[in-house]
Amino acid sequence: MKNGNVKLDSDVAQTTPPKEELKGLVFDVQGHSVHDGPGTRTTVFLSGCPLNCIWCCNPEGLFHHPVMLYKESKCVKCGRCIKACPYGAISVIDGKLVHDRTKCDVCETMECVGACLQEATETSGKYYSVNDLMQIFKRDRQFWGSKGGVTFSGGEPLMQKNFMLAILKECQKAYIHVAVETTSCLATNYYMEVMNYIEWVFTDIKHMDPDKHRELTGVDNKLILKNIETLAAKEDWNGFIVPRIPVIPGLNDSDENIIETAKFVKRIGLEVINILPFHRLGESKYRQIGHVYKFADQLPPTKENMDRVKKLIEDEGLVCFVGYETPF
Secondary structure, rough: OOOOOOOOOOOOOOOOOOOOEEEEEEEEEEEEEOOOOOOEEEEEOOOOOOOOOOOOHHHHHHOOOOOOOEEEEOOOOHHHHHHHHHOOOOOEEOOOOEEEEHHHHHOOOHHHHOOOOOOEEOOOOOEEEEEHHHHHHHHHHHHHHOOHHHHHEEEEEEHHHHHHHHHHHHHHHHHOOOOEEEOOOOHHHHHHHHHHOOOOOEEOOOOOOHHHHHHOOOOOOOOHHHHHHHHOOOOOOOOOOEEEEEEEEOOOOOHHHHHHHHHHEEEEEOEEEEEEOOOOHHHHHHHHHHOOOOOOOOOOOOHHHHHHHHHHHHOOOEEEEEEOOOOO
């Protein structure tokens, strides 16, 4: 069952280093994941995203290059990083280590990371070759079971076009079940091409109103909805599409928006919606990249609110799963 301007590799700063071997920028790899598709999976988080959601829980994944993360709780103010930095980007003000992020966020050498003996600084990710990831998958495969496989997440994993096509083709050759967590905010021709190598698609529908969607994410939703609808109508694709709504109280949880989303999903022939309650688990990451987390005071939806959203969706004749505890 199938259930604005966009930048690809040619438009943004290259997400592969200047080496002959094709590599992708990955900011995390999680084994034994049970929430990112059917069965037990290995989830790979790739950097880069065409959206800039104001509640994003993986802000380090928004960058198209590695950035420095600073964990103040581990810092002993020894000064080694200050001496190591050739750009004068680090100083101590009122007893606190302060980073000039206009310099740190574009730094390619990150001498401070190598100088720190307390692991208070680290890079947000590293480059993996296709073979690097395939070796991890080979190692983890014994734990997946009959339904498991690999999930690519992010950021927006499909932004790293050349690398993703290469790794997906290798997964297909190795008979690895592939899922993706995507914004669906990509050039349609490429989006449809890459789906030939993917069996399972989680795709967010953050808001149905294009202006409100732009306000919340930095882009409107026209391309996103077009791609989801086009994929749902693709007759020679036998994958499974799970639209997701991240429920943000006061921003996208109105009856009107939920019902309109459900009607869209039903109209294009899909049967399932997964609703995910907002959480603040990414708050510490904003501090680590030197950004202010604007949603620090945003409360998660109550159980009553989630139950209301679920009923609105079910009243439209769809199946609705709440949270990550799904039967997938």
